[in-house]
Amino acid sequence: MLEPGNMIRFGHVYNGCELNDALAVYLGEEPYHRQDGTIVRNFKILVVGESTPTLCDKGLKKHIRKVEA
Numbered sequence: 001m002l003e004p005g006n007m008i009r010f011g012h013v014y015n016g017c018e019l020n021d022a023l024a025v026y027l028g029e030e031p032y033h034r035q036d037g038t039i040v041r042n043f044k045i046l047v048v049g050e051s052t053p054t055l056c057d058k059g060l061k062k063h064i065r066k067v068e069a
Helices: 058-063
Strands: 007-010 023-029 042-047 054-057 064-066
Touching: 042 058, 054 058, 058 064
Parallel strands: none
Antiparallel strands: 007 023, 007 064, 023 042, 042 054
């Protein structure tokens, strides 16, 4: 289970994706509440070397693994 502050690494997402093999810090869930009442389950990461967090779709979770120290 991922917790905020965990180091993660992406596997191969798709050809040309900037997140392929990227090392990042998992910042936690970031749900988006639409006006129609639907909740979109997103999460935020901070890629190592970047200064701005990235919002990711929940479908990307299958491409990440927790990095153990």
